[in-house]
Amino acid sequence: MPGLKQLPDGHRLSRRRRVDLADLAGDPFIIFPRTIGPNLYDSIIGACHAAGFAPSISMESPQISSAANLVSAEFGVAVVPSSMRQVQVEAVSYHELQGKPLATGIALIHRQRERSPAVTNFVRIVRQYRAAARRSSGQ
Incomplete structure (x- = not known):
């Protein structure tokens, strides 16, 4: 989930471990097209609105993983899932977002009659x- 902010190395907030989304209200944002991940896209835009601003989208990244290269080229900042931390690009730093973590759903699709032990396990x-997560969230 988008729990990280990508910043170019020279960014005024690049020395902070955690960044408040509201502090980036004046920065140009790099975001992927909504068609790639509507829930994630809406979560990011919604978080910006909740922080009191509408993001100024400077560029669309053709895919989520390409955002780091655009951040490195100083086209803007990006909100990306925490798993993107493994994409190491020169001159890009990752920062946790302060406040409530952003969340989006994921789906698992499999063949109903699959018998492979790896898949069934x-x-x-x-x-x-999923059941444990629902119990802990009161759903």
């Missing part, structure tokens, strides 16, 4: 994790 574990 993976599906079982995902279902157990």
